[in-house]
Amino acid sequence: MDAKIISLRMERQCFINKADEREYTELYRDIQPGQNVYWNGFGEPPTLSFRAGFDDIEFNRKRQLERELIKGRFSGGNLGWIVPEDMELFAALYCKPLTNPTPEQLMILELIETAGPFNIQQIKEETGMLVKQITPILHRLQEAFLIYEDQYDGEWDRGWYKFTEMFPEVNINRYTRLEALKIVLLRFAYRIVWFDTAMAKSFYKIPEKEIKLAVGELADEGILTASDSGYLLSSDAKLLESYEPKAMSFVYAIHRNDFLYKAHEHILKEWAKKLTERLEYDHEPLQYLLIDGEFHGASVGHFRNGPYDLNDIVCTLPDADERKDEIVEAVRAVNFGKMPLRFMGKEL
DSSP: OOHHHHHHHHHHTTSSSOBOHHHHHHHHHHTOSBOOOTTTOTTOOOOOTTOBSSOHHHHHHHHHHTTSSEEEEOGGGOEEEEOGGGHHHHHHHHOOOOSSOOHHHHHHHHHHHHHOOBOHHHHHHHHOOOHHHHHHHHHHHHHTTSEEEEOOSSOSOOEEEEHHHHOTTOOTTSSOHHHHHHHHHHHHHHHHSSBOHHHHHHHHOOOHHHHHHHHHHHHHTTSEEEETTEEEEHHHHHHHHHOOOOOOOOEEEEOTTSHHHHHHHHHHHHHHHHHHTTOSSOOEEEEEEEETTEEEEEEEEEOOSSSOEEEEEEEOOTTGGGGHHHHHHHHHHTTTTOOOSEETTEEO
């Protein structure tokens, strides 16, 4: 990829100069919904790893507590955190109306609407249903933006509220899906600089034909410019003409809920498969190596609670051996100090 695009992308992602709180808040808004660290971040606030010049997990814990970050089921039904002022936007993108409710769904909805909030244990006592029956119903009602799970801290005993009680001013029909898509795609374009519709689909989990329609309208309006089978903001196409790429030398081990991973997931999954298919030991990608602005490798092994099995580091850099110590340290730093067993198949 063009060095100018890579450099500007890393600047906009705050990898070159770490974000202060104002820059971080703007970055977070543009790449919502935020998620916690893949696999080991259960119950933790969302994080934008390696981008903040401060402890962003603690910063977001405070934002959760003050309900400046709110929880919902968004892309692909996954849990994520958004800023409350964007609730209408994300409702337009992800609301799945409850068109054919079951008697059990209606019973739980009526219970919460007339006498809530309730936690799951209280719903169990009121209805006589099992937790394993209640939980998917709550998730489905949550996807319909009918109820809200108020997780403002790390505790597990959370209340479920009627959505309109928590957000009386929110009109979930304010935007059409196309209007909402155009707004978030402009944010996406600003932060990733160059993208194609497959990348947007990968991140937002919205059908590509809808993304193509939104992108087509933005191009017709002159806001986006076509470039190498993808798109740039027209303002960035002009900016890049005189832009000087910044010097970069860094290695970050990126977890699988990260914005950059999610936007490239469709490519990285296949790439990692080809890179690891002949390995005889467990080789599921644990983190992906972002080296000088591009993905060039992965730590592979096996997920478990606590330290993972770090069986190897695979890398496509021509000078990988020269940067071995730097790469190994980046992997160790995000794995509780644990050393990988191998580097490029050779035991360490």
